[in-house]
Amino acid sequence: MAVVCIEFMNLCYIKQCYLSISSSILSSKMMEELVSSAFGFLIVIASIFCYSLIFKKPSKETALLPPGPRGLPILGYLPFLSTNLHHQFTELAHRYGPIYRIWLGKKLCLVINSPSLIKEVVRDQDMILANHDAPVAGLIATYGGLDIVWSPNGPYWRDMRKLFVRELLSNNNLEASYKLRKDEVRKAIRNVYTKIGTSIEIGELAFVTEFNVVLNLLWGGTIDGDKRDKVGAEFHKVATKVVDLIGKPNISDFFPVLARFDIQGIAKEMKNCLPHIDGILDNVINERMKMDSGGGEEDNRKDFLKILLELKEKNTSINLIQIKAILMDIVVGGTDTTATTVEWVMTEILRNPDVMKRVQQEITNVVGINNSVEEFHVAKRKYLYAIVKETFRLHPPLPLLVPRISSES
Ligand code: HEM
Numbered sequence: 168m169a170v171v172c173i174e175f176m177n178l179c180y181i182k183q184c185y186l187s188i189s190s191s192i193l194s195s196k197m198m199e200e201l202v203s204s205a206f207g208f209l210i211v212i213a214s215i216f217c218y219s220l221i222f223k224k225p226s227k228e229t230a231l232l233p234p235g236p237r238g239l240p241i242l243g244y245l246p247f248l249s250t251n252l253h254h255q256f257t258e259l260a261h262r263y264g265p266i267y268r269i270w271l272g273k274k275l276c277l278v279i280n281s282p283s284l285i286k287e288v289v290r291d292q293d294m295i296l297a298n299h300d301a302p303v304a305g306l307i308a309t310y311g312g313l314d315i316v317w318s319p320n321g322p323y324w325r326d327m328r329k330l331f332v333r334e335l336l337s338n339n340n341l342e343a344s345y346k347l348r349k350d351e352v353r354k355a356i357r358n359v360y361t362k363i364g365t366s367i368e369i370g371e372l373a374f375v376t377e378f379n380v381v382l383n384l385l386w387g388g389t390i391d392g393d394k395r396d397k398v399g400a401e402f403h404k405v406a407t408k409v410v411d412l413i414g415k416p417n418i419s420d421f422f423p424v425l426a427r428f429d430i431q432g433i434a435k436e437m438k439n440c441l442p443h444i445d446g447i448l449d450n451v452i453n454e455r456m457k458m459d460s461g462g463g464e465e466d467n468r469k470d471f472l473k474i475l476l477e478l479k480e481k482n483t484s485i486n487l488i489q490i491k492a493i494l495m496d497i498v499v500g501g502t503d504t505t506a507t508t509v510e511w512v513m514t515e516i517l518r519n520p521d522v523m524k525r526v527q528q529e530i531t532n533v534v535g536i537n538n539s540v541e542e543f544h545v546a547k548r549k550y551l552y553a554i555v556k557e558t559f560r561l562h563p564p565l566p567l568l569v570p571r572i573s574s575e576s
Contacts, residue, residue, distance in 0.1 A: 232268050232275075233263070233264070233266045233267050233268050233277065234263045234264065234267055234268070235259075235263055235267040235268035235269050235278075236259060236262075236263070236267075236269060238269065238270050241272075242272060243269065243270025243271050243272055243273075243274075244269040244270055244271060245271050245272055245421065248271075252566040252567065253563055253566045256278050256280065256566075257280065259278065260278070260280035265279065265280045265281035265284055266278070266279050266280070266281075266284055267280075271421055272418075272420075272421025272422045273421060273422050273423065273424070274300075274420075274421060276570070288571065294320065295573055295574055295575045296571045296572075296573055296574075297320035297324075297571070297574075298319045298320050298571065298572045298573075298574055299316055299317055299569050299570065299571055299572065300569075300570040300571065300572040301316075301317040302413060302417060302420045303417055303419045303420055303426055303429075303433065303434050303437075304409075304412045304413045304415070304417060304433050304434065304437045305317055305413050305499075307434060307437040307438055307441065308409050308412075308413060308437055308440075308441070308444075308495055308499065309492045309495050309496070310488050310491065310492050310495075313488055313489055313492040314327070314492035314493060314495060314496040315327045315328050315331055315493065315496050316496055316500065316569060319574070320574070326484070327489065327493065330475075330478065330485070330493070331493060331496075334474055334475075334478060335471050335474060335475075335493075340469065340471075340474060343469040344383075344384050344387075344388075344469060344470060344471070345542065347380075347383040347384055347387040347388065347470065348380050348383065348384065348542075349541075349542075350383065350387075351376060351379045351380045351383050351387075352376065352380065353539070354376075354379070355372065355375075355376040355379075356539075358372070359372070369509070369510050369513045369514075370506065370507075370510040373505075373506040373507075373509035373510055373513075374502065374503065374506035375403075376506075377501070377502050377505050377506045377509070378399075378403055378406070378498075378502050378506075379399060381497060381498060381501050381502055382395075382398075382399050382402065382498075383470075384470060384471055384497075385451075385470060385471045385472055385494055385497065385498070386451045386454075386455065386470050386471070386472045387470050388469060388470035388473060389451060389454055389455040389458065389470055389472055389473065390451060390454055398447060398450070398451065401447060402444075402447050402498075405440050405443045405444050405447070406444070406498050406499075406502070408436070408440055409437070409440055409444065409495075409498075409499060410498075410499055410502065410503045412433055412436055412437050412440070413499060414503070415431070415433055417431060417433045418430045418431060419431075419433070419434065444495070445491070448491045448494060451472065452472065452476070452487065452490070452491075455472050455473060455476055456476065459473070459476065471494070471497070472490075472494070475490045475493065475494075476490070503564070504564045504565065505564075507562075507564040508555070508558060508559065508562075508564050511558045511561070511562040511564075512554060512555055512558045515554065515557075515558055515561070516554065522554065525550055526550060526551055526554065529548055529549075529550045529551060530548075533547045533548055
């Protein structure tokens with residue numbers, strides 16, 4: 168249950184969890200480690216497209232760049248990247264300082280690795296560095312970047328973000344959709360209970376639970392029972408593919424000039440997925456519209472789709488495609504990230520029997536032996552909260568975060 172709450176906290180939390188770790192809860196050894204590797208995982212990348220610089224003689228502009236490791240011609244530093252990117256970037260920061268450059272293919276990236284610089288990027292210079300570097304696959308999946316993550320900083324992005332944070336994630340709406348989350352988490356707990364004595368694939372369990380929770384929030388009040396399971400299974404197949412395609416390193420992103428050849432076929436695969444997703448979303452939206460026009464009793468299971476369609480009625484500037492793009496953000500942004508975090512949290516707890524004992528003790532103290540964990544318990548679960556933050560530091564689910572791009576040179 169704790170995980171579900173973490174997910175739906177304000178996005179500021181997500182930024183903060185990269186920027187701060189609760190010092191009161193961490194042991195001194197952990198603190199030492201924390202200080203020595205400082206903000207090893209606090210890597211915000213400001214990607215700056217630079218299509219011509221690499222092959223030119225060093226100009227005044229390149230001379231002004233921060234230092235960084237040498238890469239190969241054309242490929243830049245790509246062949247030297249390791250699977251533990253955040254560790255590698257921390258090591259590079261020890262060598263080159265809190266800001267350094269690396270070329271990834273044709274992209275010039277600045278890696279920032281100190282709290283003060285991160286503050287400058289995400290707060291002081293946010294207007295210039297707010298845009299995200301959209302991958303080809305991400306743009307296709309979100310109807311050309313009509314969602315929040317990939318739309319450029321401007322009135323459209325501000326409106327969409329306001330709608331997401333103030334309307335969908337408002338306390339009232341989160342409370343109204345509480346039952347939808349609770350039912351799904353209970354189902355997962357029952358499922359685990361039937362498997363006592365056997366091994367469980369935690370990653371898979373976390374992903375399926377997370378996915379179902381998200382779908383429940385999106386349209387759990389719209390479609391029910393067998394129909395919901397059927398739509399869920401269909402959507403699961405295609406959404407997993409979408410998440411996978413967006414996460415795959417794509418040559419077209421590192422060498423935009425090659426994007427038209429789509430060498431790995433990622434754009435083609437994504438385009439094939441889109442009609443499928445679109446069809447599912449259209450069906451669910453039609454279902455909700457039929458329900459609402461039926462004029463029945465006020466539905467107290469207020470899912471996100473209902474909220475979005477109500478807003479559409481009040482505010483004609485939101486259209487159905489934008490609604491679908493936001494739904495995609497929630498599915499893509501909220502499933503794999505959170506499931507990966509849960510898997511690492513459990514892995515770290517299982518690896519550290521002392522930590523396991525303290526977590527169990529905390530559950531007993533806060534929740535009680537025979538009670539179920541509820542969302543309101545989360546605020547009191549300080550030790551678990553610290554574990555989640557520490558897990559973000561050790562195993563960031565998105566090692567490059569979502570790279571930002573500068574809109575000014
Ligand atoms: C462990 C879980 C998560 C991680 C690690 C994560 C990570 C991130 C990061 C690094 C960014 C970019 C922030 C920035 O550049 O300032 C971001 C943005 C975003 N995330 Fe997440 N996220 C998570 C969960 C979620 C969930 C559950 C949702 C949806 C319910 C979500 C929706 C979004 C949206 C809409 C944005 C764009 C915000 C904006 O443009 O201001 N994320 N996320």
